[in-house]
Amino acid sequence: MLKKYLLSCFICLFLVSFTLTGCGQQASSTSEGQQAEQVLVVGARDFVRTLDNGFLLVEKTHIAETLLTMDENYRIQPVLATSWKQVEDNVWEFTLREGVRFHDGAPLTAADAAYAIERVVNANPRVKGLTKITSVMAAGDQTLRITTGELNLLLPEALTGADLCILSRESFNEKGELTRPIGTGPFKFTSWDQATGEVIVEKNFNYWGAVPRLSKMVFKPIPDANTRALALEKGEIDFTFDLPYGELDRLNKVPGVKVALYPEPRIYRLELNMTREPFNDLRVRQALNHAIDRTGIVKNVLHDCGTATIGPFVQDAPWCNREVEGSYSYDPDKARSLLTEAGWVDKNGDGIREKDGKPFAITIMTWSSRPGMPPMAEALQAQFREIGIDAKVQILEYGTIYDNVKKGNWDTVLASFQTSDPHKYLASVYGSNGSQNVAKYVNDEVDALIDQAARTAVPEKRYAIYRQVQEIITRDTPVINIACYKMAVGMRDYVKGFKFNPNAHDLHTNPGMYVEKRVER
Amino acid sequence: MLNYVARRLLLLVFILFGVALITFLLMHVVPGDHAQLVATYRYGFDDFSTDELKAVQEDIGADQPLHRQFILWLNHVLRGDLGYSFISGRPVTAEILARVPATLELATFSFLITVLIAFPLGIVSARRPYSWLDNIAMVSSLIGVAIPNFWLGLLLILVFSLTLGLLPVAGSGDLAHLILPSITLGSGMAAVSTRLIRASLLDVLEQDYIATARSKGLGEGVVFRRHALRNALIPVVTVLGLQLNHLIGGTVIIETVFARPGVGKLIVDAIQARDMPVLQGCVLFLALTFSMINLLVDISYAFLDPRIRYGGGQR
Numbered sequence: 001m002l003k004k005y006l007l008s009c010f011i012c013l014f015l016v017s018f019t020l021t022g023c024g025q026q027a028s029s030t031s032e033g034q035q036a037e038q039v040l041v042v043g044a045r046d047f048v049r050t051l052d053n054g055f056l057l058v059e060k061t062h063i064a065e066t067l068l069t070m071d072e073n074y075r076i077q078p079v080l081a082t083s084w085k086q087v088e089d090n091v092w093e094f095t096l097r098e099g100v101r102f103h104d105g106a107p108l109t110a111a112d113a114a115y116a117i118e119r120v121v122n123a124n125p126r127v128k129g130l131t132k133i134t135s136v137m138a139a140g141d142q143t144l145r146i147t148t149g150e151l152n153l154l155l156p157e158a159l160t161g162a163d164l165c166i167l168s169r170e171s172f173n174e175k176g177e178l179t180r181p182i183g184t185g186p187f188k189f190t191s192w193d194q195a196t197g198e199v200i201v202e203k204n205f206n207y208w209g210a211v212p213r214l215s216k217m218v219f220k221p222i223p224d225a226n227t228r229a230l231a232l233e234k235g236e237i238d239f240t241f242d243l244p245y246g247e248l249d250r251l252n253k254v255p256g257v258k259v260a261l262y263p264e265p266r267i268y269r270l271e272l273n274m275t276r277e278p279f280n281d282l283r284v285r286q287a288l289n290h291a292i293d294r295t296g297i298v299k300n301v302l303h304d305c306g307t308a309t310i311g312p313f314v315q316d317a318p319w320c321n322r323e324v325e326g327s328y329s330y331d332p333d334k335a336r337s338l339l340t341e342a343g344w345v346d347k348n349g350d351g352i353r354e355k356d357g358k359p360f361a362i363t364i365m366t367w368s369s370r371p372g373m374p375p376m377a378e379a380l381q382a383q384f385r386e387i388g389i390d391a392k393v394q395i396l397e398y399g400t401i402y403d404n405v406k407k408g409n410w411d412t413v414l415a416s417f418q419t420s421d422p423h424k425y426l427a428s429v430y431g432s433n434g435s436q437n438v439a440k441y442v443n444d445e446v447d448a449l450i451d452q453a454a455r456t457a458v459p460e461k462r463y464a465i466y467r468q469v470q471e472i473i474t475r476d477t478p479v480i481n482i483a484c485y486k487m488a489v490g491m492r493d494y495v496k497g498f499k500f501n502p503n504a505h506d507l508h509t510n511p512g513m514y515v516e517k518r519v520e521r
Numbered sequence: 522m523l524n525y526v527a528r529r530l531l532l533l534v535f536i537l538f539g540v541a542l543i544t545f546l547l548m549h550v551v552p553g554d555h556a557q558l559v560a561t562y563r564y565g566f567d568d569f570s571t572d573e574l575k576a577v578q579e580d581i582g583a584d585q586p587l588h589r590q591f592i593l594w595l596n597h598v599l600r601g602d603l604g605y606s607f608i609s610g611r612p613v614t615a616e617i618l619a620r621v622p623a624t625l626e627l628a629t630f631s632f633l634i635t636v637l638i639a640f641p642l643g644i645v646s647a648r649r650p651y652s653w654l655d656n657i658a659m660v661s662s663l664i665g666v667a668i669p670n671f672w673l674g675l676l677l678i679l680v681f682s683l684t685l686g687l688l689p690v691a692g693s694g695d696l697a698h699l700i701l702p703s704i705t706l707g708s709g710m711a712a713v714s715t716r717l718i719r720a721s722l723l724d725v726l727e728q729d730y731i732a733t734a735r736s737k738g739l740g741e742g743v744v745f746r747r748h749a750l751r752n753a754l755i756p757v758v759t760v761l762g763l764q765l766n767h768l769i770g771g772t773v774i775i776e777t778v779f780a781r782p783g784v785g786k787l788i789v790d791a792i793q794a795r796d797m798p799v800l801q802g803c804v805l806f807l808a809l810t811f812s813m814i815n816l817l818v819d820i821s822y823a824f825l826d827p828r829i830r831y832g833g834g835q836r
Contacts, residue, residue, distance in 0.1 A: 047782045049616065050609035055565055125576035126564050163564070177610075194619035196694045197782040222691050222780040230678050231690040369793075399553015399795075406554075417567055428568055435570050505565060 038515050039216045040495065043228045043240030045507055047197045047221045051189075052178040054120075054162035059508035060219065061201045062212075063103075064165035064183030067094055067113070067144075068156055070503040074318050076156050080108065080166055080184065081144070086457075089151050094144040100208045102168040103188040110138035116166045117146075119176070130158040130424070153457040154423060162505060186212045186511040197221040213497075213514035225371075232257060232490050238515065239495050241507045243488040245303040245371065251490060259490045262500040263307055263314045265420040266485040268376060270364070271405075271413040274439040274478055278344065278360060279411070285477045287338035289328035291387045292380065296330075298483050301375045306483040311470050312419050312429075314484050314502060319422045319463035321470035328477075335387045346388050353388040361390040366414035367398045376482065377414045405438050413438070416485075420503065422466050426450055430473050441478035522823070525831035526816065533812050540808040541598075541801055545591050548797060555583045555795045559607045562794035581607050581797075594801065603805075604798035608790075613802035616787065621806075623693050624783035627706065627775070628768035630699050634707030635714055635764065642711075643718025648745070650723060658715060665712025674705045674778040691780035702779040706772065710764045717760055721753040728752075754825050762818035766811050 048056065057064040067081035081094040100108040114136040121133045132148040132155075139145040148155060158164075168182040181189045186209065187201040199219040203212050220237060222228045225244040231237045233254050243251065243259065252259045270288070272279040279285060294308035310327050313320040339345075344353040344360050353360045362384075366377045374395050381391040391412075396404075404410050417436065419425045427450050428434040432442040446469055453465040473479075487507075491498065494517040499510050556578035561567050563577070578584050582593065597604055603613035642662070646655040681701060682690045692698050725731065726749055734744045773785035784803060791800040822829045 047786065049606070050611050052610060053565075124564060125573040125580075126560070126566060126569065128576075129570055129573045193694075195622050195782070196692060197780075198692075198694075220692055220780070221782065223786065224691075224777045224780065226675055227678070227691045227778055227780060230675070230683060234683055234686075234690050236690050236692075397551075397553065399551070399558060402554065402557070403552035421568070424568055428570065433571075435574070436568065 037216075038214045039218060040214050040239060040509075040513060040515055041218045041220055041237045042509060043231055043237035044199075044219045044221045045223060045228075045242055047223065048192060048199050048219070050178070051181050051192055051199075054165050055505045055508075056199075057167070057181055057183060058162035058165045058185070059504045061189070061199060061217065062185045062187045062509070062511045063181050063189050063201060064167050065185050066160060066162065066165050067096075068160045070157070070160045070501075072499060072501045072503070074503065076160060080113070081159075084156060086153075090148045092146045092148070092155055093139065094146065096142045096144060097208065098142065100184050101206060102170075102184055103182050103204060104168060104170055106168060106170070108166070108184055109141055110144045112168060113144050113166050114138050115169055117144075117164055120163055124163055127158075127161065127163050130161065130421075131155060131164075151455070153455065157421075160503070184208070186210075187214075187217060190216075210512070212511045214511075217509070229490070232492070235492060239489075239491040239498070239509070239513075241487060241489050243490050245305045245488070248303055248305065248488055256493050257490060258493050259488060260500075261305060261486040261488055263316070263502065264485040264487045265314050265317070265502055266416060266418050267309070267312050268306070268372065268414065268416055268482045268485070269312070270380065270480040270482060271415055271438050272478065272480065273405075273408070273410050273412065274441060275408065278342075278355070278362075279439075281342050282476070283338045283342040284344070285480070286328070287335040287342070287387065288384070288389075289477055289480055290331045290335035290338065291383050291389075292328075292480065292482060293330045293383055294482055297376055297379050301379050302372050302483060302486075305486045305488055306372070307486065309481050309484050310474060312425060312479075312481050313422060313470075314419070317422070317502070318459075319466040321467035321474075324470055324474040327474050332383075332386050339387060339389075344388070351385075351388060352390045359390060360388065361392070362411040363392045363394050364412050364414055365394045365396055365401045365404065365410060367401060368395050369398070370416050373414055373416060380414065380482075402438075414482075419484075420505075422463075423450070423453060426453075426466060426469050426473075429479060430469065437478075439478040441473075441476065443472060443476060446472055522820075522831050526820070529812075529816050529819075533809070536812055537805055537808050540804055541595075542591070544801060544804045545594075545797070548792075548795065548800065549587060553795065555797075556581065558793070558795045559583075562608050562790075562796070594798070598801075598805075603802040606791075606799045607796045608794050608799070613798050616799060617784065617802055617806055620782055620784045620787050623776070623781045624769060624772060624785065626693075626699060627702055627772055627781060627783065628765065630703035631706035631710065631768055632761075632765055634703050635710045635761070638708065638711035639714035639718055643715045643722065644750070646715070646719040647722035647726070650719075655719075659719075662712035662715045665708050668709065670705055670709060671774045671778050673708070674702065674775060677701045677705055691778075693779075693781045698779075698781075702775050702781065705779075706768065706775050710768075714757065714760060714764070718753070718757050721756050722749060725749045725753045751825060755822060758818055758821055758825065762814050766814055769807065769810050769814075 058066060065079050067079060069077050069079050071077050080097055080100060082097050084092060084094045086092050096108060096110055096113060102108060117136045121128050121131060132150055132152040133146055134149045135147045137145050146155065166184065171178055171180055171182045173179050186204055186207045188204045190200040190202045192199045201217050203215050205211060222231055225242060228240045229243050229247045229251055232240050233251065248259050251257050272285060274280055298304060298306045298308045307315065311321055311324045315322060339353055343355045346353045348354065364377045364380060366373045368374050377393045381393050384391045401413055405413060428436040430441060430446050431437060431450050432447055449465050449469050453462050456462040456465060489500070494515055495513060496516050497510065497513040499512070501508060556574050557569065559581055560569050560574060560577045582590055594604065605612055606616055609616065642658045646658045649655055678690050678701060681688045688700055689698055731744060731748055734748045772783055773789050776783040776786045787799065788803045791803065823831060
């Protein structure tokens with residue numbers, strides 16, 4: 001009796017699994033068929049929760065476009081605006097490209113652009129802060145007039161931000177909610193499946209620029225980095241980003257898969273509480289700089305997914321001061337003598353230095369959502385121990401850490417932040433009123449230079465000022481930079497035409513990508 | 522019975538209120554600047570000026586005193602409006618409803634797998650305790666309990682997707698995508714249930730009424746099905762109910778590993794980003810399903826054991 005019951009259970013299971021695997025094979029054969037017609041399947045990192053997101057619309061799916069863009073050489077290039085001029089201190093005029101049409105066939109007018117920009121400026125305080133826009137209006141069919149509340153020479157830079165993409169009014173319902181994104185870009189919106197999280201876009205044959213070779217892009221969300229790596233290995237996705245560091249070597253050896261690393265404007269930095277002992281002493285901060293083996297950390301902790309750095313910016317950015325890189329060589333002996341000079345000496349022979357009877361004991365707080373940080377904190381702990389500093393590592397939640405920092409209850413924080421906008425970065429980290437100036441660093445010269453940069457319109461001249469600031473902050477070192485990020489991009493070897501743009505918001509694709517696949521079965 | 526159900530449903534209102542209040546308070550006890558976290562997740566940047574943060578703070582109402590924030594939210598909920606997500610700006614109801622199918626699918630399938638594994642194994646083990654079959658079942662269930670979900674998930678992907686090429690790695694949509702995540706979740710829970718079914722059956726088989734049944738000449742199969750199994754089910758159903766609850770609320774890891782946009786992942790994201798409206802909405806949804814499942818479990822007792830009666834006047 002029981003045997004019969006068991007047997008029928010097994011038969012059921014067998015039948016069910018048989019039909020299910022049948023389904024699986026069917027699905028994979030259709031996806032191969034689609035690839036013959038140039039489909040790119042992208043393994044995305046996040047579940048799409050709203051289509052109303054500039055990064056998704058501009059940098060990933062290429063449904064919408066901005067007025068201007070910044071190319072991979074950090075130069076501003078025209079997109080929907082062909083020319084622009086500052087007509088008064090606070091008034092700018094942008095001439096829109098002729099003959100551009102939205103995906104629904106309607107021509108792009110200055111009124112459309114004004115509507116789109118005004119909507120974002122009102123909703124997004126960050127965009128409002130960067131652009132300082134107070135009003136946008138159409139001054140003719142193809143001329144857009146933008147007024148800023150105060151002088152903002154960085155307005156063209158600010159307008160390259162993906163948030164400020166131009167969507168047709170028809171994209172929104174009467175409540176102003178985005179229902180179907182209608183842009184001007186090389187791809188047009190096809191579908192967003194909320195049950196699977198998939199977003200699909202298709203080629204826009206009527207695009208004003210070069211029509212893409214891909215007929216379709218499918219964005220398949222896979223939040224787990226290990227799963228993304230496995231899906232790429234199997235060929236379920238053609239292209240993906242942000243792979244686990246430890247998997248890169250192995251993946252690169254998988255036939256048909258290639259992994260490339262690109263420098264990204266994001267930094268690992270050690271923030272110091274300069275308001276109290278021991279970090280109020282410049283010699284101590286310099287000693288820490290010399291004690292850190294940045295190259296070793298990049299190689300062993302980040303698996304080469306980074307670049308050792310003294311300054312805050314990626315090396316090929318035109319505002320990066322490469323000369324500061326020679327400032328702090330890895331030199332534990334020099335670090336030790338600097339500490340001795342500052343009065344920190346190991347008197348009781350326990351390997352930890354003391355001053356006025358107090359041991360040099362500090363905590364390094366860091367958070368774990370970015371995988372490189374906890375092991376890097378441990379590496380720092382070991383390297384500081386070498387020069388007689390007793391460091392304790394604390395892994396906490398981001399919010400908890402900055403609550404402690406706000407209360408002044410901290411020594412050091414190993415942090416990770418974006419550095420893409422040089423002006424904003426220098427002002428907020430090193431400006432005396434900067435929102436990220438946790439060290440409470442005050443240097444009038446730096447403040448004056450940042451102020452001067454804001455009033456300098458010519459990019460090359462402005463970049464020269466930024467380089468000057470980098471020299472000062474490297475000398476004073478209120479924050480210790482350790483490494484810049486690299487982004488690990490993985491793709492099947494038949495994916496061609498990817499160009500990394502360090503100005504884009506890390507995970508992006510290009511409209512020029514295509515698939516060159518041998519047909520084989 | 523009806524009376525009992527009505528009373529339980531009335532109680533539900535208080536449970537929901539209590540759960541919402543506690544979640545709200547807990548989220549404000551946890552350190553972290555709500556405006557900063559919301560801004561970071563909403564705009565995708567982490568470099569905000571003080572003015573920008575203030576604008577976000579006003580927008581999410583974090584500048585209001587705590588009790589006002591809660592009353593305001595409660596006011597909306599009582600009018601059937603769960604509000605809008607701080608991060609995506611979409612209605613909370615829409616966000617949750619979009620995620621429910623993936624979770625429900627996974628929960629149902631994993632539950633089926635649990636039952637399909639646990640009952641046959643548990644019964645066989647109890648019929649022949651300490652036989653080689655029992656030993657194998659008990660050792661494998663011990664391993665099943667001990668293996669972490671995410672690890673088993675990745676291992677199954679390696680074997681069934683990469684090496685054998687039978688099943689897709691990740692995603693959702695068709696049945697093939699359901700197999701690996703359901704097995705991952707279901708096998709762990711089956712391990713617990715198998716042991717419980719075995720223990721419960723062995724316990725019942727020791728009882729006097731089983732001896733009576735045997736002595737009045739009933740066949741072993743009938744004794745087992747009609748007398749032993751049914752009586753052994755009460756603790757099993759309780760645990761299965763709890764496990765179903767766990768499936769609906771706690772599938773975060775599996776949803777992340779297998780890339781299924783479910784409720785669990787939504788909750789974790791909402792906690793990280795301090796997306797209070799979404800978090801509160803999810804918590805209400807979960808509390809509701811928890812209570813309903815528990816109610817069904819309690820009602821099922823009455824059918825399994827005729828001695829259990831709900832409501833007055835029966836004694």
